[in-house]
Amino acid sequence: MNLPQTDKKRLVIIGGGFAGISLAKKLKDLNVQLVMIDKHNYHTFQPLLYQVSTSGLEPDSIAYPIRKVLKRLSNFHFRLAEVERIDADMQKVYTSIGDLTYDYLVIATGTKTNFFGNQDLAKNAMPMKNVPQALNIRSLMLQNFEKADDCERLEERKALLNFCIVGGGPTGVELSGALAELKRNVFPKDYRHLNVEEMQIHLFEGAERILPPMSEHASKKASDFLQELGVQIHLKTLVKDYDGETVTLNDDTTMRCKNLVWAAGVTGASIPGLSGQALVEKLNRFKVDRYNRIEGYPNIFAIGDIAYMETDAFKKGHPQVAQPAIQQGEHLAKNLYRLLEGKNLEPFTYNDKGTMATVGRNRAVVDLSKVKFSGFLAWFVWMFVHLMALVGFRNRVIVFFNWAYNYINYDKAARLIVRPFNHKT
Numbered sequence: 001m002n003l004p005q006t007d008k009k010r011l012v013i014i015g016g017g018f019a020g021i022s023l024a025k026k027l028k029d030l031n032v033q034l035v036m037i038d039k040h041n042y043h044t045f046q047p048l049l050y051q052v053s054t055s056g057l058e059p060d061s062i063a064y065p066i067r068k069v070l071k072r073l074s075n076f077h078f079r080l081a082e083v084e085r086i087d088a089d090m091q092k093v094y095t096s097i098g099d100l101t102y103d104y105l106v107i108a109t110g111t112k113t114n115f116f117g118n119q120d121l122a123k124n125a126m127p128m129k130n131v132p133q134a135l136n137i138r139s140l141m142l143q144n145f146e147k148a149d150d151c152e153r154l155e156e157r158k159a160l161l162n163f164c165i166v167g168g169g170p171t172g173v174e175l176s177g178a179l180a181e182l183k184r185n186v187f188p189k190d191y192r193h194l195n196v197e198e199m200q201i202h203l204f205e206g207a208e209r210i211l212p213p214m215s216e217h218a219s220k221k222a223s224d225f226l227q228e229l230g231v232q233i234h235l236k237t238l239v240k241d242y243d244g245e246t247v248t249l250n251d252d253t254t255m256r257c258k259n260l261v262w263a264a265g266v267t268g269a270s271i272p273g274l275s276g277q278a279l280v281e282k283l284n285r286f287k288v289d290r291y292n293r294i295e296g297y298p299n300i301f302a303i304g305d306i307a308y309m310e311t312d313a314f315k316k317g318h319p320q321v322a323q324p325a326i327q328q329g330e331h332l333a334k335n336l337y338r339l340l341e342g343k344n345l346e347p348f349t350y351n352d353k354g355t356m357a358t359v360g361r362n363r364a365v366v367d368l369s370k371v372k373f374s375g376f377l378a379w380f381v382w383m384f385v386h387l388m389a390l391v392g393f394r395n396r397v398i399v400f401f402n403w404a405y406n407y408i409n410y411d412k413a414a415r416l417i418v419r420p421f422n423h424k425t
Contacts, residue, residue: 001098003077006033011336012093012100014083014271015108016043016066018322019304021391022329023106024070030336032104033075036066037095039082040130043069045390047322048399049128050171053137053261054178055186055412061398063131064391083109086273088297104339106332107286107294107302111266111320124244124423125262128171137261138414139421144258145187146417149194159256161199164247166239167263168205169213170357173222175261176203177360180229185410201231202255206238206264211365213319214355218365221374225359239264244423266320268306280308285317290347292332303328314350322389324350358382361407 009032013020016038027034045062052059067078081095086105093100113127126137141163148160163179165172179201187196203210203226209219210226210233223233238250239260247257268284278294280287285308286294292301292309304325308317318324327350335345354368356378364379366372383403390396406412 001079001081001095001100003033003035003100006075008033008075009103009340010035010101011104011106012037012102013106013108014038014093015110015304015306016040016069017046017108017110017304017325019110019325019329020106020108021066021069022326023108023303023333024073024076024329026330026333027336028073030333031340033077034073035077035079035100035102036070037079037081037083037093037100038066039080041066041078041080042131043391044131045386045395046129047170047386047389049131049134050175050178052131052134052414053128054141054175054182055138055414055416056178056406057399057402058414059131059135061395061402062390064395069391083271086271086300088274088300091299103299104336105300107271107300107306108304108325108329109269109271109306110325111305112269113262114265114267115262116265118241120241120243121239121262124242125166125260127262128175129266135419136421139417139419141259142415142417143420145191145194148198149191155256158198158200159245159258161196162202162255162257162259163200164202164204164239164255164257164260165263166204166260167265168203168207168210168233168235169263170211170355172203172205172261172263173210173226173357173359175263176201176226176231177229177358177363180226180231181360182412184229186412186415190415202234202257203231204234204237204239204249204264206236208235210235211357214357214365215367215372217372218355218357218367218374221365222357222359225363225365225374229360266305268308270306274300283308283317291335291345292328292348301332303332309348311350318350319355321355323353327351356382356385 011032013036042063048062051057081097084094115122144160148157151157165176183199211219241248270284286302288307288309294300305320331348356366358364362376364382365374366378
C-alpha cells in the first residue's frame with residue numbers, strides 16, 4: 001500500500017462506521033499518521049436504511065463521503081480496500097490493495113448479517129446491512145409489483161405481493177411499518193388496476209414479543225400500531241427455510257412469498273489473524289478490556305459492534321447499536337491522547353441514552369431511563385434525534401425536505417428501479 005513515509009507513529013482504523021468515524025473526528029491534534037481503511041468510500045447512517053429500501057429516501061441522503069467527513073484532519077489518509085487478515089507479530093495489515101504496517105490498530109468493522117449457517121436463506125433472503133442491499137430490496141419490491149400488475153394468475157400474483165420480514169427488532173418493525181404505509185397511501189395510486197389489498201405483510205419474531213430489547217410498554221404499543229396498519233405479527237415463530245418461492249416455518253407450515261427480508265440477527269464482522277482467545281466465537285466479536293484493548297494485544301483496540309466488553313451493568317456486552325459505538329469511539333480518542341502522553345488510560349462507561357423505534361406516520365415508541373412514551377410525541381422525538389445525528393448539513397436538509405414532502409403529500413418520491421435486481425447475479 002502506497003503511503004507517505006513518516007517518522008510519526010501510524011494509527012490504522014479499519015472501518016468507517018459510527019465507531020470509526022467518531023474516533024477519527026476526535027483525533028485532529030493527535031501526533032500520528034492516521035490511516036482509515038474501508039470497503040466503501042462513504043459512511044452510512046444505517047438506522048435509515050429501511051427508508052431507502054422503501055422508497056422514502058435516496059441513498060445519498062444517508063451516505064456521506066469519508067474523505068469529506070474527515071477533511072479537517074491534516075495527517076489523514078483513506079484507502080478503499082478490503083482487509084483480509086492481521087499479523088499481530090509483524091504489526092501488519094494485509095488488504096486487497098497491499099499490506100500496511102501499524103504502531104496502533106483499531107478494529108471498527110461492525111457486524112454482518114447472520115443467517116445461522118442456513119445456506120438457502122443466505123442465498124435467497126434479502127439482507128439489509130448496507131446501501132447496495134437496501135437498493136436491492138427497493139428494486140425487487142417494485143419489480144414484483146410491476147409483474148403483479150401484469151399477472152393473471154391469482155396464486156402467482158399473491159406470491160409477488162407477499163412480504164415476509166424476519167426479525168421483530170427495530171429494523172423489522174420499522175421496515176414493516178414503512179411497507180404498510182406504502183400499501184395504504186402510495187401503491188393504490190400507482191397501481192390503480194391492481195387490487196393492492198392482496199398485498200400481505202408478515203412479521204416473524206422468535207421471541208414472545210416484538211422489540212425484545214425494549215420495554216414491554218414499547219413492545220405492546222408497537223404491536224398495536226402495526227396491527228392497526230394491517231401487519232400480521234407471528235410471535236414464537238422461526239423461519240426455517242426459504243428457496244426464493246416458499247417460506248418454511250419451524251412448525252413446517254409454508255407460504256408462498258417472493259419478498260423475504262432477513263432482519264433476524266447479526267454477527268461480528270471479525271478479521272482473521274488474532275489468536276482464538278481474543279475472539280468470542282459464538283458472537284464473532286473481539287473480547288476487550290475496559291479500555292477497549294483486545295485481550296492479549298496491548299496495541300490493538302476494538303470499538304463498536306465488533307467489541308465485546310463485559311461490565312457489571314452489561315454482563316453480555318453492550319448492545320450493538322449506534323450509541324455504544326459512538327461513545328466508545330470518542331472515549332478511545334481521549335485514551336489515545338493519554339497513551340501517547342504516557343498517562344494512565346481511563347475505563348469506558350456506557351451512558352445509556354435510551355432506545356426508540358418508529359412504526360410509521362405519527363407512530364413511534366421511545367424508552368428513556370425514567371420515562372416511556374409512544375405516539376405522535378415519540379414520533380417527533382425520533383425524527384429530531386435521527387435528523388440531528390445525520391452526518392453533513394446537506395444530508396439533514398435533504399432528509400428534512402423529503403420527510404416534510406412525504407408527510408404533506410402522503411407520498412414517497414424515490415420509487416425508481418435504477419438498478420434492476422436479479423437473485424442470480
